[in-house]
Amino acid sequence: MEAHARYERLLEYCKALPPLPVAVAHPCDASSLGGAIEAAGMGLITPILVGPRARIEAVAAEHGIVIDGYEVVDAPFSEAAAEAAVGLVREGRAEALMKGSLHTDELMAAVVRRDAGMRTARRISHCFVMDVPGHDQALIITDAAINIAPTLEDKVHIVQNAIDLAHALMVDEVRVAILSAMETINPKVPSTIEAAAICKMVDRRQITGALVDGPLALDNAIDIQAATIKQIDSPVAGRANVLVVPDLEAGNMLAKSLSFLAGADAAGIVLGARVPIILTSRADSVLSRLASCAVAVLVARARRENAKIMG
16 A cells, blocks of 8 residues: 555545534634644634734744634633633633643643533543554554553553544454554463453453453554464464553653554644643654544544443
């Protein structure tokens, strides 16, 4: 498959859907402001720009970004912009948040505040949706950005968030690999014990919606030949499309290795809050930023549809 083909298909699909109202927190540099406006130009989102008005207008003028016609909510500094963006969600005026040129911690602090109205019963977690050249399917990698050293209880939420994301992305069969350094259970390696517990929770329907197996090493999670050589009899081994890493460090290194050594594109989304949160990096390509917006569009649609069913 050609490079970027999956993202291109994703963008084409989402262009046919109504644009998603998004509160963009502190878009005060060219990449964050330009990314939001480009996504708006493609019909993916309707941005509400939240931050110091004079600074946003200055960045737009300096870089030739046309923001005429888009609402600007004046907020004097980054923390205030994060709080105001969350307020727009609380008021029902935005169905997603997007990180601008502020630290992730600043945005997430506003999201997780007890009085912000953004919390759900789920633990908040991050997923990369990665388009890896030469690999026959997109890979969801979690959690590489939010939970530093997740407990077993945290991982239950991380796994379920990723499964729900895969369904929102219309993945036909969700196959989750709980990664470790080995495929056997070793009491000296805690991630293997947690992987075994998660698999038993799947058996007991405490986690639903996917085939789940672990512990699996990365090679026998994604390479069918490696799984065959190790004689692993599993519907997931060699065919995983969701990779759950032991901790943030492992996830961050895996995702960045794929990006910088294998040329993969990485769309980023935060799940588990009341609305999806588009989390991009200054190093992200334009295509990755647009794909992150498209992922948020599909997540928001799935939540609306689920609310109708539950309602």
